[in-house]
Amino acid sequence: MIDTLSAYLLPAIIMLFILSGIFKNVNIFDEFIKGAEEGLKTQLKIVPSIVALVLAVEMFEASGALDVITWGLQPLANAINMPAEVVPMMILRPISGGGAIALLNKTLQTYGPISKIGLMSSVMCGSSETTFYTIAVYYGACGVKKTRHTVIAALAADAAAAILSVIIVNLLL
Amino acid sequence: MINYIWAALIVISVISALFTGRISEITSAVYKGGDSAIQLCISMTAIMAVWGGLMRIAEKSGLTNIISKILSPLVGLVFHKLDRKSEAAKAISMNVAANMLGLGNAATPLGIDAMKKLNALNSKSNEADNNMITFVVLNTASIQLVPTTIAALRSKYGAENPMDIAVAIIITSIISLIVGLVINKLIIIITSRKRETH
Numbered sequence: 001m002i003d004t005l006s007a008y009l010l011p012a013i014i015m016l017f018i019l020s021g022i023f024k025n026v027n028i029f030d031e032f033i034k035g036a037e038e039g040l041k042t043q044l045k046i047v048p049s050i051v052a053l054v055l056a057v058e059m060f061e062a063s064g065a066l067d068v069i070t071w072g073l074q075p076l077a078n079a080i081n082m083p084a085e086v087v088p089m090m091i092l093r094p095i096s097g098g099g100a101i102a103l104l105n106k107t108l109q110t111y112g113p114i115s116k117i118g119l120m121s122s123v124m125c126g127s128s129e130t131t132f133y134t135i136a137v138y139y140g141a142c143g144v145k146k147t148r149h150t151v152i153a154a155l156a157a158d159a160a161a162a163i164l165s166v167i168i169v170n171l172l173l
Numbered sequence: 174m175i176n177y178i179w180a181a182l183i184v185i186s187v188i189s190a191l192f193t194g195r196i197s198e199i200t201s202a203v204y205k206g207g208d209s210a211i212q213l214c215i216s217m218t219a220i221m222a223v224w225g226g227l228m229r230i231a232e233k234s235g236l237t238n239i240i241s242k243i244l245s246p247l248v249g250l251v252f253h254k255l256d257r258k259s260e261a262a263k264a265i266s267m268n269v270a271a272n273m274l275g276l277g278n279a280a281t282p283l284g285i286d287a288m289k290k291l292n293a294l295n296s297k298s299n300e301a302d303n304n305m306i307t308f309v310v311l312n313t314a315s316i317q318l319v320p321t322t323i324a325a326l327r328s329k330y331g332a333e334n335p336m337d338i339a340v341a342i343i344i345t346s347i348i349s350l351i352v353g354l355v356i357n358k359l360i361i362i363i364t365s366r367k368r369e370t371h
Contacts, residue, residue, distance in 0.1 A: 032226035039225020056182040058206030063186035064193035113332035127345035146300040157353025
């Protein structure tokens with residue numbers, strides 16, 4: 001049901017945009033072109049940030065660093081009752097969106113969707129975003145160099161989401 | 174800060190590759206990284222153009238005003254120092270609406286638009302102000318009403334009720350957002366005190 005609803009969502013929204021334009025006598029085609037041009041200019045500004053970040057993320061994923069960090073964080077994970085199998089998701093989630101989805105796919109395949117590990121990974125994956133990508137792209141687009149404490153605040157939220165995923169799955173599901 | 178994170182990602186990767194014996198993998202990742210970055214940019218270019226165009230229509234038709242009026246109490250709750258009628262507040266509303274509906278593709282161009290409008294109100298254009306930091310934290314916390322991607326994966330592996338995690342995800346997102354906002358506020362208070370004593 002939800003799947004069908006979300007399939008209709010985007011076409012419905014686009015139609016709403018167009019109809020509201022026609023209703024208010026907006027020169028919709030010309031305005032669309034102007035807006036699209038602005039979008040392209042912005043895109044050009046964020047290409048360098050994306051290249052820099054994706055390069056680092058690809059290297060990270062190819063290097064086996066995820067296994068090394070997971071191993072290193074084992075004692076800490078034990079201390080907060082987080083299963084070792086969930087730790088890679090906690091590390092990968094803020095770094096790589098595609099990587100996190102691929103990892104969730106593998107985890108659900110191995111442990112099943114209703115296992116504790118499957119549930120915790122699902123909640124963790126859904127409750128936060130690709131933090132580094134968002135920071136790089138958003139600040140890259142408006143030319144801000146000094147991000148002050150953005151990374152600390154955003155990572156604090158990510159850490160909270162990871163820890164809460166474990167607690168909430170234990171409590172609710 | 175993002176400098177250090179970027180450097181750390183690369184340095185940790187190279188050192189890990191030495192330990193795990195994946196030097197040839199990491200070498201090819203350098204080339205693959207450039208390729209996938211450009212591929213990502215190409216698909217993003219289309220999204221940026223489409224949503225840039227649609228947004229302009231929505232602004233001209235007044236649709237943006239309506240959506241921002243509906244979400245104004247919510248946006249005002251997080252951005253209490255921002256003028257609710259400003260262009261930036263409207264752009265934030267559009268981004269929040271896209272995030273809540275799970276339109277991930279639209280959320281990025283709308284978020285960038287909001288960041289640019291926030292930066293226009295910023296007195297130092299190369300340094301993030303408090304509203305901009307709050308907005309980034311809001312976006313990294315991912316408040317989504319219906320987690321479609323996760324549910325689709327869960328149903329693929331036989332979950333009878335793939336949406337069973339939706340409530341847990343919303344609770345986790347909201348609490349983690351609050352944690353992020355509180356840490357943000359604390360740092361602002363501490364640093365402004367330091368500035369006063371100097």
